[in-house]
Amino acid sequence: MSPTRLIDRLRAVVGRDALLTSPSDLLVYECDGYTIEKNTPDVVVFPTSTEQVVEVVKACHEAGVPFLPRGAGTSLAGGCLPVGGGVMIALTRMKRILEVNLRDRYAVVEAGVVNEWLSTRLRPDGYHYAPDPSSQKACTIGGNVATNSGGPHTLKYGVTVNHVMGLDFVLPDGRVAQTGGPTEDNPGYDLTGVIVGSEGTFGIATKATVRITRSPEAYRTLLGVFETVDDATSTISDIIGAGIIPGALELLDALILKAVEEAFHFGFPLDAGAVLIMEVDGLEAGLDADAERIAECARRNRAREVRRATSEAERALLWKARKQSFGAIGRLANSYCCQDGVVPRTKLPHILREITRIGEKHAIKIANVFHAGDGNIHPILLFDERDADQVKRVLAASHEILDECLNCGGSVTGEHGIGVEKIDFMPKLFTPEDLAMMLRLRSAFNPENRCSPAKMFPTAGACIEPSKAGRRAAL
Amino acid sequence: MSDTCTIDDFGPLPLRRPATVADLGETIREAAAAGQAVYPLGGGTMLGRGLPPTKPGVAVTTARLDQILDYPARDMTVTVQAGITLARLGNLLATENQRLPVEVPNASRATLGGAMAVNVSGPRRYGNGTLRDYVIGISVVNDQGHEIKAGGRVVKNVAGYDLCKLYVGSLGTLGIISQVTLKLKPRPEEHALLTLGCGAETVGPLLDLLHRSRTRPVCLELLNAAAARVVGAAAGGGLPEAPWVIVVGFEGNREAVGWQVQQLIREAPAGQGIAVNVLADTSADPLWAALGEFAAWPDARLTFQANLLPSAVAAFCLQGADADGLLVQAHAGSGIVIGHAGGDLTAERAAAMLKGRLATATAARGNLIVTRCPPSWKAALPVWGTPRDDAWLMRRVKDALDPRGLFNPGRFVV
Numbered sequence: 001m002s003p004t005r006l007i008d009r010l011r012a013v014v015g016r017d018a019l020l021t022s023p024s025d026l027l028v029y030e031c032d033g034y035t036i037e038k039n040t041p042d043v044v045v046f047p048t049s050t051e052q053v054v055e056v057v058k059a060c061h062e063a064g065v066p067f068l069p070r071g072a073g074t075s076l077a078g079g080c081l082p083v084g085g086g087v088m089i090a091l092t093r094m095k096r097i098l099e100v101n102l103r104d105r106y107a108v109v110e111a112g113v114v115n116e117w118l119s120t121r122l123r124p125d126g127y128h129y130a131p132d133p134s135s136q137k138a139c140t141i142g143g144n145v146a147t148n149s150g151g152p153h154t155l156k157y158g159v160t161v162n163h164v165m166g167l168d169f170v171l172p173d174g175r176v177a178q179t180g181g182p183t184e185d186n187p188g189y190d191l192t193g194v195i196v197g198s199e200g201t202f203g204i205a206t207k208a209t210v211r212i213t214r215s216p217e218a219y220r221t222l223l224g225v226f227e228t229v230d231d232a233t234s235t236i237s238d239i240i241g242a243g244i245i246p247g248a249l250e251l252l253d254a255l256i257l258k259a260v261e262e263a264f265h266f267g268f269p270l271d272a273g274a275v276l277i278m279e280v281d282g283l284e285a286g287l288d289a290d291a292e293r294i295a296e297c298a299r300r301n302r303a304r305e306v307r308r309a310t311s312e313a314e315r316a317l318l319w320k321a322r323k324q325s326f327g328a329i330g331r332l333a334n335s336y337c338c339q340d341g342v343v344p345r346t347k348l349p350h351i352l353r354e355i356t357r358i359g360e361k362h363a364i365k366i367a368n369v370f371h372a373g374d375g376n377i378h379p380i381l382l383f384d385e386r387d388a389d390q391v392k393r394v395l396a397a398s399h400e401i402l403d404e405c406l407n408c409g410g411s412v413t414g415e416h417g418i419g420v421e422k423i424d425f426m427p428k429l430f431t432p433e434d435l436a437m438m439l440r441l442r443s444a445f446n447p448e449n450r451c452s453p454a455k456m457f458p459t460a461g462a463c464i465e466p467s468k469a470g471r472r473a474a475l
Numbered sequence: 476m477s478d479t480c481t482i483d484d485f486g487p488l489p490l491r492r493p494a495t496v497a498d499l500g501e502t503i504r505e506a507a508a509a510g511q512a513v514y515p516l517g518g519g520t521m522l523g524r525g526l527p528p529t530k531p532g533v534a535v536t537t538a539r540l541d542q543i544l545d546y547p548a549r550d551m552t553v554t555v556q557a558g559i560t561l562a563r564l565g566n567l568l569a570t571e572n573q574r575l576p577v578e579v580p581n582a583s584r585a586t587l588g589g590a591m592a593v594n595v596s597g598p599r600r601y602g603n604g605t606l607r608d609y610v611i612g613i614s615v616v617n618d619q620g621h622e623i624k625a626g627g628r629v630v631k632n633v634a635g636y637d638l639c640k641l642y643v644g645s646l647g648t649l650g651i652i653s654q655v656t657l658k659l660k661p662r663p664e665e666h667a668l669l670t671l672g673c674g675a676e677t678v679g680p681l682l683d684l685l686h687r688s689r690t691r692p693v694c695l696e697l698l699n700a701a702a703a704r705v706v707g708a709a710a711g712g713g714l715p716e717a718p719w720v721i722v723v724g725f726e727g728n729r730e731a732v733g734w735q736v737q738q739l740i741r742e743a744p745a746g747q748g749i750a751v752n753v754l755a756d757t758s759a760d761p762l763w764a765a766l767g768e769f770a771a772w773p774d775a776r777l778t779f780q781a782n783l784l785p786s787a788v789a790a791f792c793l794q795g796a797d798a799d800g801l802l803v804q805a806h807a808g809s810g811i812v813i814g815h816a817g818g819d820l821t822a823e824r825a826a827a828m829l830k831g832r833l834a835t836a837t838a839a840r841g842n843l844i845v846t847r848c849p850p851s852w853k854a855a856l857p858v859w860g861t862p863r864d865d866a867w868l869m870r871r872v873k874d875a876l877d878p879r880g881l882f883n884p885g886r887f888v889v
Contacts, residue, residue, distance in 0.1 A: 103686060104784045104810075148633045161637065162608050177865045183841035184605075184809055185594065185644075185782040187859050188888045189869045193607060193640025197633050214691065241549055243572060243661030283691060285734030286727060342629040344550040374631040375550075414631040422634070429634050433621040437876070438636045444868075444875035456635070 001063040003042070010045050010087065013055040018046040018093065029070070029088055034078040034421050036337060036391065041088035048093045050168055050176065050206040057204065058174035060087050061450065068452040069204040071112065071143025074135040076338050077419030079147060079199050083454035091142050094206060097121055106165060106182040108209050111142025122212055130157040130213045134323045145205045148197030150415035152248040152322065155373035157213065159415065161196040166209035169195060172451040182209050199417050200452035202445035216247065216281035220291035221309040221318055224276040224298040225269050229253055231301045232274040233348040236372045238297040239278070240345060244290055247281035249373030250322050255332070256367040256380070263328035264321045272304065276372065277322055325369045332367065333382035337394050340416040341405035345375040354404045355379050362397040376414035418456045426458060480534045482514055483527035483850035488534040496653050499535065500620035503881070506533050507618065512884050515647035517589025518560060520581040520771070523847050524593055525646055526858050529885030537588050540653060543567060551659045552611065552628055557588025557652040573659045576603040578767030588652040594644035597767040598724065601808035602693025603660070610639040612656030618877045622653055630658045646887045649876045663726035667736050668759040671743065672717025672750040679789035681721060682807055688742055690735040694724035695808035696766055697792060702802040705772065710765035715750045722766065769804050775815035777825050778847035781832065785810040787839035794835065799828050810841065822852040829857060837861045859888045
């Protein structure tokens, strides 16, 4: 099939106003939140139903053209980078909340539903959708399924896979599977569980049945101010060691504090080494006791000050500051690369010292804001992407940080995914046998590797004919 | 111990007990080379699950692979070999005031690997989830005899496919779990159980009320009188004499548990013959334990498990349970109903009893499986329930990971 004929066929499926081909339109789709590598797709389509996705996929399948799904493009590891071009299937027009069942505690949503919409819809009834990535105002639940997204509240409530019960899933040959469902413990393999986090390499989720969670009755949100990052991380260990599972435990270091303060004027102390946002939630009863124990942990670790949000408005502002801290980074540098590593919680002091050392070594400023309770670090490397040498140094520093996470017994990604960014780490994390097993599993879903090619796994030789070379990171 | 084992009257099969992962791999390679099947087992407590084997082969137990490899308690994770018993694991974690909050019957014999393969769960699943929520790393000896791994040792990790999810509940059909890393929880400061006795007409409204309660139970159990008698006897008392008994469990800090107990008493409708009783702290331990063990009631001739929408539990349980002489336990908040039949049941009567229930369960977006019965009945019973629409994709997964059909042939849905 010629490219023109494929485009004609796609246009017939989705309609004239749901297909982009002009270079200027495609530019928006050349990357996601990982901006170091770029490549435009040949076509972007915006299907509005599972049936349309099926027809698009079948057309690509028959034409032998690679394709990939895209939600809001907030991925930070290049998960939606159209390596080699091809057809991008944007799910953002599939945005209906199809069913909410409070009694049985599930909701059915289309893949393009924005994460926060679901919680907004549920809030008046006292429920919410628990996974809350920082990008929740923009990111889609379909994208969350692909990356198994986390967020600040996952320490207590779990990540996406703990909340997805079933999927409508289009395989790369156009066949549709309905996995799982609104009931638990269905007989057979947990296909839903293994599809979540497969980063679009198995196929395309068009609908998800998700668990909905009772909202906490009350919160206690504390801000601990510390002279040093070490004191803050020791506090984290002590809180968890005391048997308390906070709703969230977020660390912000001095550099990020400065940016956030300039943006939001929360009143963060600019001379502090780090602050911890510590939140317990649940029933009103017993919450003060937990909050007091947490405050005690902080004071024992030389907290200069422990503040408590005294109103819902104060709490909301604190969380706004945390969740939009990435936006505030624009005040520090014109580009940034947000890394995503994990270490055992007790290794946090060590890894943060290493990050400082590595930053100094490569002359790259690094800010830290992360989910401390999970040991999930997010060093943010600041640079100017117009300066090729800086780009190189950012990549080198990133790799050194991630290598150190591995040395600590951790992982190179806690919630962003492997995408294209971290493919080189896969052989460090896994043996050839491990990787072969994963590829065997992929072959059950995506035998021709036509859906999201060149993602997650190192490829032996080129398997796709690139229609566009794009910019790949040169290391 | 004997050197053979029988599974569902199939056998005797030679029983291998490798003490190292290398030996386990070698055993698998030898069986594969000889064209034989491999039947994995742990402590053998749930060996009756599934259909009878269909191909000669060897049984392999992981019971000797039982080492504790790493327990960094401050990180709240533990890495163990899969043959460790749940009792030994539980004792280890208790030394650090931690736990894996998943109840597994016969914990002194049941192994972690076996519990994962079967996806065992208990009453606390309503508040604490199931094994899939706790397994963060796994090693499996695959069809080529290689130990492969997925996940890792940190609580948050999305590198590579999450094979942990695939192996939990796969009944040993994709390989033999050799090593597991779990994330753990602190033991709660306090816990309590409330028991409510009521009549049949009140079960549905009461479950609806508990669902809307301001309290946040971690368990919501429903028992009929026959089941309550057995569970109560095992617990040394504590359950009311009533046509139906609801047990509500709370865990948390002292203030939270205390408040919830009082709150639930306030919320329970006055009159209507509802009797409320409270068991706090250690006095509740025997009943928690008995509720967790009852799924494996040894006197059952037939045991089935239905998974339903939680809102469908009351109607499903009330439908002829007493007339059929069933002992019924439901993890009502999670939509799981377990039914036991004892006595002089026949295969024909069992089939008749299950037919309508399977249809009801399937209509309630769920299913029904048989977890225990005489092997000779299995051909006549819906052991794995109604085939699911995604069975073809499961088959593709099985073919990709075990192309020669080495592991547990004939026993699972695929």
